[in-house]
Amino acid sequence: MAAKRTIRSIPQERTPVREQPPLERARNFVEVNLGYDASEAAREAQRCLFCADQPCVRGCPVSIDIPGFIRQICHEDHQGAYDTIARTNLLPAVCGRVCPQENQCEGVCTVGESLEPVAIGRLERYVGDLAIANDWARRPYISPTAYRVGIVGSGPAGMACAADLAKAGCQVTVFEALHLPGGVLRYGIPDFRLPGEVIDAEVANLEKLGVRFECNTVVGRLFTIEQMLEDLGFDAVFIGTGAGYPTMLGIPGDSLGGVLSANELLTRANLMQARDFPVHDTPIPLGKQVAVVGAGNTAMDAMRVCLRLGAEQVHCIYRRSRTEAPARAEEVHHAEQEGIEFHWLTNPVAVLDDGAGNVRAMRCVHMELGEPDDSGRRRPVPIPGSEFEFPCDQVVFAIGTNANPIIGQTSRLTLNRWGYLQTDDDLATSIDGVFAGGDIVTGAATVIEAMGAGRTAAAGIVRHLGIRDVRRRY
Amino acid sequence: GHWASAFPIVEREDISAVTFSLTVRHPLMAKAARPGQFVIVMSHAEGERIPLTIADFDAAAGTITLVIQAVGKSTREMQRLCQVGTSLHGIAGPLGIPTPIEASTRSGAPPTIVCVGGGLGVAPVYPQARAWHDAGARVMGVLGFRNRNLVFWENKFRDVCDELILCTDDGSAGTQGMVTDGLRLALEAHPETSEVIAIGPPVMMRACAEVTRPHGIRTSVSLNPIMVDGTGMCGGCRVRVGGEVKFACVDGPDFDAHLVDFDDLASRLRRYGEEEADAMAQWETVCRRAE
Numbered sequence: 001m002a003a004k005r006t007i008r009s010i011p012q013e014r015t016p017v018r019e020q021p022p023l024e025r026a027r028n029f030v031e032v033n034l035g036y037d038a039s040e041a042a043r044e045a046q047r048c049l050f051c052a053d054q055p056c057v058r059g060c061p062v063s064i065d066i067p068g069f070i071r072q073i074c075h076e077d078h079q080g081a082y083d084t085i086a087r088t089n090l091l092p093a094v095c096g097r098v099c100p101q102e103n104q105c106e107g108v109c110t111v112g113e114s115l116e117p118v119a120i121g122r123l124e125r126y127v128g129d130l131a132i133a134n135d136w137a138r139r140p141y142i143s144p145t146a147y148r149v150g151i152v153g154s155g156p157a158g159m160a161c162a163a164d165l166a167k168a169g170c171q172v173t174v175f176e177a178l179h180l181p182g183g184v185l186r187y188g189i190p191d192f193r194l195p196g197e198v199i200d201a202e203v204a205n206l207e208k209l210g211v212r213f214e215c216n217t218v219v220g221r222l223f224t225i226e227q228m229l230e231d232l233g234f235d236a237v238f239i240g241t242g243a244g245y246p247t248m249l250g251i252p253g254d255s256l257g258g259v260l261s262a263n264e265l266l267t268r269a270n271l272m273q274a275r276d277f278p279v280h281d282t283p284i285p286l287g288k289q290v291a292v293v294g295a296g297n298t299a300m301d302a303m304r305v306c307l308r309l310g311a312e313q314v315h316c317i318y319r320r321s322r323t324e325a326p327a328r329a330e331e332v333h334h335a336e337q338e339g340i341e342f343h344w345l346t347n348p349v350a351v352l353d354d355g356a357g358n359v360r361a362m363r364c365v366h367m368e369l370g371e372p373d374d375s376g377r378r379r380p381v382p383i384p385g386s387e388f389e390f391p392c393d394q395v396v397f398a399i400g401t402n403a404n405p406i407i408g409q410t411s412r413l414t415l416n417r418w419g420y421l422q423t424d425d426d427l428a429t430s431i432d433g434v435f436a437g438g439d440i441v442t443g444a445a446t447v448i449e450a451m452g453a454g455r456t457a458a459a460g461i462v463r464h465l466g467i468r469d470v471r472r473r474y
Numbered sequence: 475g476h477w478a479s480a481f482p483i484v485e486r487e488d489i490s491a492v493t494f495s496l497t498v499r500h501p502l503m504a505k506a507a508r509p510g511q512f513v514i515v516m517s518h519a520e521g522e523r524i525p526l527t528i529a530d531f532d533a534a535a536g537t538i539t540l541v542i543q544a545v546g547k548s549t550r551e552m553q554r555l556c557q558v559g560t561s562l563h564g565i566a567g568p569l570g571i572p573t574p575i576e577a578s579t580r581s582g583a584p585p586t587i588v589c590v591g592g593g594l595g596v597a598p599v600y601p602q603a604r605a606w607h608d609a610g611a612r613v614m615g616v617l618g619f620r621n622r623n624l625v626f627w628e629n630k631f632r633d634v635c636d637e638l639i640l641c642t643d644d645g646s647a648g649t650q651g652m653v654t655d656g657l658r659l660a661l662e663a664h665p666e667t668s669e670v671i672a673i674g675p676p677v678m679m680r681a682c683a684e685v686t687r688p689h690g691i692r693t694s695v696s697l698n699p700i701m702v703d704g705t706g707m708c709g710g711c712r713v714r715v716g717g718e719v720k721f722a723c724v725d726g727p728d729f730d731a732h733l734v735d736f737d738d739l740a741s742r743l744r745r746y747g748e749e750e751a752d753a754m755a756q757w758e759t760v761c762r763r764a765e
C-alpha cells in the first residue's frame with residue numbers, strides 16, 4: 001500500500017463539482033450540481049486520511065463506514081463501495097444530494113480542521129448514481145416469513161422501513177395518500193436538486209425486493225390503523241406520515257390572493273408539474289416580485305422554483321441572520337449565486353391589500369438578535385419604530401410545518417401535546433404492533449434522520465414479530 | 475404510473491347538458507364512505523387533482539357515485555372522456571370529517587333536520603338526508619334548481635324525506651322561488667327544527683345562514699375552496715371560520731355556517747380565474763383540432 005497519507009500529502013483543494021452556470025440554471029429545472037466524474041471522484045477520494053477514530057462515521061446519523069467506502073473508491077472497487085454504503089443507507093443517491101453534510105459527516109471530518117473537509121456527500125452521490133446506472137441493487141436471498149407488514153407513507157422513513165422488513169422476509173405493502181410515492185422527496189424537493197428519476201429508481205429497487213406500493217390510499221380514512229391489524233391481516237404497521245401540515249403566519253392579510261404556503265407552491269410545481277402548465281392541468285400563481293418568508297430548505301426551494309418559473313425578483317425575508325439560517329449551506333450559496341435577494345433580520349407583520357383582494361406589499365419590521373432562546377439561537381427582537389413597506393405581489397410562507405392530523409383524528413394512538421405520535425425508544429406507539437418514525441414523531445427533520453428512524457422501527461418490528469436469523473448481508 | 479390502481483367507471487348518467495354522474499367501482503371506499511365526505515380525482519396522469527363530493531355510495535355493490543358539473547377544463551374534459559368502460563387515473567378518499575349524525579335530540583325526541591340543496595349542491599346533500607332518515611330523524615328536503623329541465627334525483631329524495639319542497643327560479647317545477655324561500659317555508663312549518671344543512675354555491679349557503687341565524691338554528695355548510703392534495707399538506711384550502719384559519723380538507727369540509735367568513739371564501743375562489751380561462755381556451759383549441 002502507498003505511504004500513509006498526511007494532511008500535507010493529500011490534495012489540498014477540495015475537488016470542485018461541475019455546476020450549471022448560475023444565470024443559465026436559474027431559468028431551467030435541470031439539476032444544478034452535475035456531480036463528479038470518475039477522475040474527479042478518484043481525486044477527491046485521495047483526500048481522506050482514513051482516520052483511526054473515524055469522526056465522520058459518528059457524524060453520520062446512520063453511521064456509514066465512510067473511510068471504508070472511500071478506500072474502495074481509491075481501489076476502483078465502485079460496486080464494493082456501493083455495498084458498503086448500502087449496508088446502512090438505502091438511498092445514497094438521495095442523501096449524497098440532500099444531506100446537510102456540513103452539520104453531519106463533513107462537519108466533523110478531520111481534514112476540515114485545517115482544509116476544506118473531504119466531500120463525502122459528493123462521493124456518496126457519485127457511487128449512488130453509478131449504482132442506479134448499472135443496476136447494482138441486487139435482490140438478496142431472502143428467506144420468506146409469513147408476516148405481512150403495512151407501511152403508511154412513502155417518504156424516506158417509510159421506504160427505509162419497507163426495505164429492511166422486505167429483507168427480513170416480510171410481505172410489505174406501502175400505502176401512500178398521494179398518487180406518486182416518495183413523500184417530500186417527490187412533492188417538496190425540486191428536480192434541480194433531486195431529479196424525479198432518482199426517486200423512481202429507488203422506488204423500483206424497493207419493488208425488486210418485493211415491496212408493493214399502493215398510492216391514492218389515505219390511511220385513516222380509507223381504512224384505519226386499527227383495521228389494518230384487525231381486518232386487513234397485517235401483523236404490524238409502521239407509520240411514517242411526515243409533518244406536512246403548513247403553518248401560516250397568522251398576520252393580517254394572510255388569506256389575500258397571492259399568499260400561499262411553500263408546500264402549495266412546491267406541490268403544484270413538483271408533484272403536479274405545474275411548470276408545464278397547460279400541458280399539465282394544474283396552474284401555479286406567479287407574481288413578479290415574490291417575497292418568501294423563512295430561510296430553511298423549504299424557503300430556498302420555493303424561491304428557486306419561483307425564479308425558474310419566471311419571477312422578476314425573488315426575495316428572502318428572514319427574522320434572524322444568515323448564520324442562523326437552517327437551510328443547507330450549499331442551497332443558500334446557490335440561491336445567492338442565482339440572484340435571490342436576502343433580507344436578513346427582517347420580519348413581516350402584515351400583508352397589505354391592493355384594494356382588489358390581492359397582495360400589494362408587506363409591512364415588515366427590522367430585527368436585532370437578543371439573548372439566546374430555548375433552541376440556543378439568539379432570539380430576534382423587533383427594533384421599535386423600524387417598520388417599513390416592502391413592495392411585492394406574491395408572498396410565500398415557508399415558516400415550518402406541523403403533524404398531519406389525519407392519523408390522530410382516526411385512531412386511538414397517543415399523541416404528544418404538539419400532535420406528533422408518542423413512541424418509546426424502539427419507536428413503538430401506544431398500540432401493540434404499531435410503530436412510527438420520521439417527521440411524524442420528531443417534527444420536521446432531515447431525510448437521513450427519517451431513514452434512520454425507519455430502520456430503527458424495522459428492527460423493532462422484527463423483534464416484535466419474533467423473526468430470528470435475519471441475514472445481515474443485503 | 476404502475477403505482478396507481480385502476481378505478482373503473484361502471485355507470486354514467488347525463489343529467490343535463492352540463493351535469494353528469496359517474497359511478498366508480500371501489501369496494502373499500504364504498505365501505506368507508508360517510509355522508510359529508512369527498513374524494514380527490516385525477517382523470518388522467520397529467521390531470522389536476524380535483525375535489526368532488528361523494529354523492530352516493532353503496533357498500534353492497536362496492537361503488538361510489540359522483541355528480542359533476544362541467545364548469546372548466548378538468549370537468550369538461552371528464553364529461554367528454556369519462557365513459558363506462560374507462561377508468562379514472564386516481565381517486566383518493568373518502569376525505570374530510572364525516573357529518574355527525576345523532577339519532578335523538580337532547581330531549582330524546584327524534585330530531586327534525588332540513589336538508590337544503592341548491593343546483594349541484596343537491597347531490598352532496600343526498601347522503602346526509604339519507605343518513606338522517608336512516609337514523610330516525612324527520613327529514614325535510616328543500617331542493618332548488620334554475621328550471622325543471624335541471625331537476626335531478628327528485629325520487630331519490632322523496633324516498634328519504636318526510637316532506638320535500640322543490641323550488642325553481644322560473645316556477646317551471648315545484649314552487650317559484652329560491653331555496654331560501656323554500657327554507658323559510660320549511661322553518662315556518664317546523665319551528666322545532668334542530669339543524670339545517672345547506673349545500674350549494676357559496677352565495678346560496680351564505681343566504682341560508684342568514685335565514686337561520688335569527689332563529690339560532692344550528693346550520694352546517696360544506697365549503698368548497700380550491701384544493702390540491704386534499705390531505706392537509708398544502709394549505710390551499712384554508713378558510714376562515716370563527717376568526718380561525720381551518721383547512722377545509724382535514725378540518726371540514728362541513729363548518730358552522732354562522733361562523734364562516736364567506737367574503738374570504740369568495741375572494742379565494744377567484745384566485746385562479748386567469749389560469750382557468752387559459753387552460754380552457756387551450757383545451758378547446760385542441761378539441762376543435764381533434765374534430
Ligand SMILES: Cc1cc2nc3c(=O)[nH]c(=O)nc-3n(C[C@H](O)[C@H](O)[C@H](O)COP(=O)(O)OP(=O)(O)OC[C@H]3O[C@@H](n4cnc5c(N)ncnc54)[C@H](O)[C@@H]3O)c2cc1C
Pocket residue numbers: 098099100152153154155156157158175176177178181182183184185188189217218219220240241242243244266297298299301328404406407437438439440444445446447448450705
Ligand atoms: C421543501 C423541503 C425541502 C427539504 N430539503 C431537505 C434537504 O435538503 N435535506 C434534508 O435532509 N431534508 C430536507 N427536508 C426535510 C425532509 O424532506 C424530511 O425531514 C423527510 O422527508 C421526512 O421524511 P418522512 O418519511 O418522515 O415524511 P415525508 O417525506 O413527509 O413523507 C410522508 C408521506 O406520507 C404520506 N402520508 C401522510 N399521511 C398519510 C396517510 N394518512 N395515509 C397515507 N399516506 C400518508 C404523505 O403524502 C407523504 O408522502 C426538506 C423538506 C421540505 C418540505
Ligand SMILES: Cc1cc2nc3c(=O)[nH]c(=O)nc-3n(C[C@H](O)[C@H](O)[C@H](O)COP(=O)(O)OP(=O)(O)OC[C@H]3O[C@@H](n4cnc5c(N)ncnc54)[C@H](O)[C@@H]3O)c2cc1C
Pocket residue numbers: 512522524525526527528529540541542543544545546547548549550594597598697698699700701727743744747750751753754
Ligand atoms: C370539497 C369539495 C367538494 C366538491 N364537490 C363537487 C361535486 O360534487 N361536483 C362538482 O361538480 N364540483 C364539486 N366541487 C367543485 C369542483 O372541484 C370544481 O368545480 C372543479 O375543481 C373545477 O375544475 P375545472 O378545471 O373543471 O374548472 P376550473 O377551470 O378550475 O374552474 C372553472 C370555474 O369553476 C370555479 N371553481 C373552480 N374550483 C372551484 C371549487 N373548488 N369550487 C367551486 N367553484 C370552483 C372557478 O372559479 C371557475 O369559475 C367540489 C369542491 C370541493 C372543494
Ligand code: SF4
Pocket residue numbers: 059060061062063064066089095096099101104105106120121124448
Ligand atoms: S448519509 Fe448523509 S451524513 Fe451520512 S455520510 Fe452520507 S451524506 Fe454524510
Ligand code: SF4
Pocket residue numbers: 047048049050051054055056057066067108109110111118120
Ligand atoms: S474524518 Fe474525514 S478524513 Fe477522516 S476518515 Fe472521515 S472522511 Fe476521511
Ligand code: FES
Pocket residue numbers: 700701702703704705706707708709710711712721722723724
Ligand atoms: S387541499 Fe391541501 S391542505 Fe387542503
